[in-house]
Amino acid sequence: MDSVSVSRSAGTVPAPMTDPATPAGPSTVRVTGGQGDWRLTVNGAPYEVKGLTYGPPQAAADGYMRDLRSMGVNTIRTWGVDDTHTPTLLNRAAQQGIKVIVGHWLNQGADYVGDTAYKTNAKNEIVARVNALKGHQGVLMWDVGNEVLLTMQDHGLPASVVEERRVAYAKFVNELAQAIHAADPDHPVTSTDAWTGAWTYYKAHSPALDLLAVNAYGAIGGVRQAWIDGGHNRPYIITEAGPDGEWEVPDDVNGVASEPADLQKRAQYTASWNAVKAHPGVALGATEFHYGLENDFGGVWLNTFTGGWRRLGYHALKQAYTGRPSGNTPPEITGMTVGSQTAVPAGGRFTVEVTASDPDNDQIRYNLMYGGKHVNGNRGFDHVRFTQTGPGRFSVTAPEQMGVWKVYVYAFDGHGNVGIETKSFRAVPPPVGGTNMALGRPTTASSHQPTGDGGPFLPARATDGSFTTRWASDWSDAQWLQVDLGQVTPVNRVQLGWEGAYGKAYQIQTSANGSDWSTVHSTTTGDGGFDTIDVSASARYVRLNLTRRATAWGYSLWEFGVYRS
Numbered sequence: 230m231d232s233v234s235v236s237r238s239a240g241t242v243p244a245p246m247t248d249p250a251t252p253a254g255p256s257t258v259r260v261t262g263g264q265g266d267w268r269l270t271v272n273g274a275p276y277e278v279k280g281l282t283y284g285p286p287q288a289a290a291d292g293y294m295r296d297l298r299s300m301g302v303n304t305i306r307t308w309g310v311d312d313t314h315t316p317t318l319l320n321r322a323a324q325q326g327i328k329v330i331v332g333h334w335l336n337q338g339a340d341y342v343g344d345t346a347y348k349t350n351a352k353n354e355i356v357a358r359v360n361a362l363k364g365h366q367g368v369l370m371w372d373v374g375n376e377v378l379l380t381m382q383d384h385g386l387p388a389s390v391v392e393e394r395r396v397a398y399a400k401f402v403n404e405l406a407q408a409i410h411a412a413d414p415d416h417p418v419t420s421t422d423a424w425t426g427a428w429t430y431y432k433a434h435s436p437a438l439d440l441l442a443v444n445a446y447g448a449i450g451g452v453r454q455a456w457i458d459g460g461h462n463r464p465y466i467i468t469e470a471g472p473d474g475e476w477e478v479p480d481d482v483n484g485v486a487s488e489p490a491d492l493q494k495r496a497q498y499t500a501s502w503n504a505v506k507a508h509p510g511v512a513l514g515a516t517e518f519h520y521g522l523e524n525d526f527g528g529v530w531l532n533t534f535t536g537g538w539r540r541l542g543y544h545a546l547k548q549a550y551t552g553r554p555s556g557n558t559p560p561e562i563t564g565m566t567v568g569s570q571t572a573v574p575a576g577g578r579f580t581v582e583v584t585a586s587d588p589d590n591d592q593i594r595y596n597l598m599y600g601g602k603h604v605n606g607n608r609g610f611d612h613v614r615f616t617q618t619g620p621g622r623f624s625v626t627a628p629e630q631m632g633v634w635k636v637y638v639y640a641f642d643g644h645g646n647v648g649i650e651t652k653s654f655r656a657v658p659p660p661v662g663g664t665n666m667a668l669g670r671p672t673t674a675s676s677h678q679p680t681g682d683g684g685p686f687l688p689a690r691a692t693d694g695s696f697t698t699r700w701a702s703d704w705s706d707a708q709w710l711q712v713d714l715g716q717v718t719p720v721n722r723v724q725l726g727w728e729g730a731y732g733k734a735y736q737i738q739t740s741a742n743g744s745d746w747s748t749v750h751s752t753t754t755g756d757g758g759f760d761t762i763d764v765s766a767s768a769r770y771v772r773l774n775l776t777r778r779a780t781a782w783g784y785s786l787w788e789f790g791v792y793r794s
Contacts, residue, residue: 251320254366256328257415260439260464266510267440267464269417271328271369278369278466278514279550280304280330281533284521287314290321297520298325300543301550306330306468306516308375310358319367328369330468330516331362332421333405335374338384341397348401356408363413370417372442372468373405374398378427399434406437421468425455432461440513444469447477449501453508467515470501471531471542482571483633483653485603488530491562491648495541498533502549517546526600526608529637529649538647559646560587567636567652574659575759576629583621583638583650591642597623598639600651604632605729629758630729631656631696631787658696659759661724663792667692667712667771674710676703678783691789699728702775702783710789711772717741720771722792723750723762728785731757734777739768746772755779 259270269276283305285293297305305322307315309332322329333355339347355373362368377398381391406418417439420431428441440463445452449470456465472494481487489497498517505512521528524536533543544555563586568579587593597613613636614626628634633655640648674688678701686701692712702708714720723737737750749764757779771791775784 248324250324252323252366254323254364254368255415256366256368258369258417260417260513262510264462267513268510269513276303276328276369278304278330278516280306280514280516281520281546282306282469282516282518283318283329284519284523284532284534287311287318290314290318293520294321294325294327297327300547302327302520302546303550304328304330304369304514304516305520306332306372308332309334310362312358312361315362316365319362319365321367323365323367327367329367330369330372330419330466332372332375333358335377337375337377337380341394341401348404352405352408355405356412359409359412363416368416370419370439371409371413373402373409373418373420375421376423376444378422378430379424395430396434399430402431403435403437406435406439410437419466419468423469425452425459428456428459428461428465432459438463441465442468444518445501446471446518447473447497449504452504453512456508456511464511464513466513467501467505467517469518470498470505470515471518471533472497475530481653483655485633485635485653488635488651491541491559491650495545498542498545499549502546517542525610526602526635529600529651535647535649537645538641539645540647540649544646557589557591557642557644557646560585560591560593560640560642560648562638562640562648562650565638565650565652567654570652570654572657573627573654575627575631575656577627577659578624579627579654581615581623581625581636581638581652583640585621585640585648587640587642589642589644591644593621594641594643595621595623596639596641597625598637599628600635600637601628601630601632602635603653604628604630604634610637627654627656629656629756631658631726658726658788659724659761661722661761661790661792663721663794665694665790666714666718666720666793667789667791668694670715671713672700672710672789673713674700674702675708676783677701678703686785691786694788696726696787699785699787700789701728701730701785704781704783706775706777708775708784709772710775710784710786711770712789712791713743714769714771714791717767717769719793720764720766720768720791721794722790723760723764723771724788724790724792725760725762725773725786726788726790727757727759728787729757730778730780730782730785731755732773732775732777732784733779734775736774736776737762737764738772738774739764739766740770740772741768743770748774753777 419442421442423444475486521532564584598610672688678686690698691700734753738746
């Protein structure tokens, strides 16, 4: 570089960006027409719900409404009211011509038969919120409850009690609808469940509802027929829809739900909207799932805006709502393979490969993430150590913890779009060369936990050759575990297979007589998983001397292997 220069010239200052003023309220929304020929009207004009469920903070609505408007979205749905920020959400939405289905949360585990105090408080709170918000132009309708009738079966109650509570809940929904109508006659009231069978309860006990609502994913193709078979006399909206859910798909080779591919999800968004359009005069629109920012297990599976990146589903809905294809769309992943999918050595290297292309010939860059939901219950993601070895090909370091993981490949195009594909793989104990001299030998410890799920956690369980049983110590420092090999023998390698409660600082010690010990390995930076340690010693006794825990619990080992080559 020979030189760098900076210059500046005066020019015309562009006009500041401005948004339309907040429209004065309230709006007047009606369900009009008759059996099989209903429509929704807003201020007298026909209105079809073209929507998304809304996930970002309500206080941050100003950052997202323009994008939603650009998608052709005219409606968003929330599940609850934020007394401080929902007014802002309603105003920012109204500025962009967007209406809000305002949700009022009702507890899914409440006793709607006997808990009159809860019902009274909930009713008073909802009516107060309706009165506070009804004057905003952004309100489209009120939606009381979400999936309460379906989930009543999930609380371990007898069938007769479940039925009694379902009837009581439907009656309470009707009471709420009447109270809301009295407070606000200008906006309809609905109630959402995840099961068209709920409509039978509303038909019998909730006549004050203006329209029905249902969350339907893979089952959306059956909603129209369920409405017909149920002999219903009110229209409906779809309040959640999108790709097949985790509960609707078969298990994969590792026994976990087989997530639809990115291209399949795109097609399923289109199909769900087509199902709405196939029931004219009854299905009044949908808020598809989900305009959410979460970049986690559910955020990859069901979001259209994962991490703030536009997915294929985002563009499918934009085309459905506007009638026009997007100008630039995400990379498309048409295939993915994972090394030995059912047996990846924990902590070892394996290969991940995708076949990807970009419809706009944009350069693709990649990232990989791990999901441990099926291992540790964490729905968030972990970073991956990987090296790209070719186009869409990666050499990857496996997690050290056993179990079924998911690896996610992100393909970015540099224009705010991403394609994401995922596969599961099973991390298994890494192989160790030689003979395990500790297998089945007498094993003792400073302590063990006598009770717990899978207890007692005896020392011998660390040398039984099984990665389904474990030894666990008291919840204190320091502890030790030792094995008697029976005679003095060469020892070349020790493998520690840690459960989640691992040792941060420990030593491997050997002895010929069980009294005089030599330290052959020491660390203060243990990280759990599997530790395979090369040693050079001759010993009858091998001891794991544990001096500092990494967790609040004790120390816990699936296996303590001592190997001779």
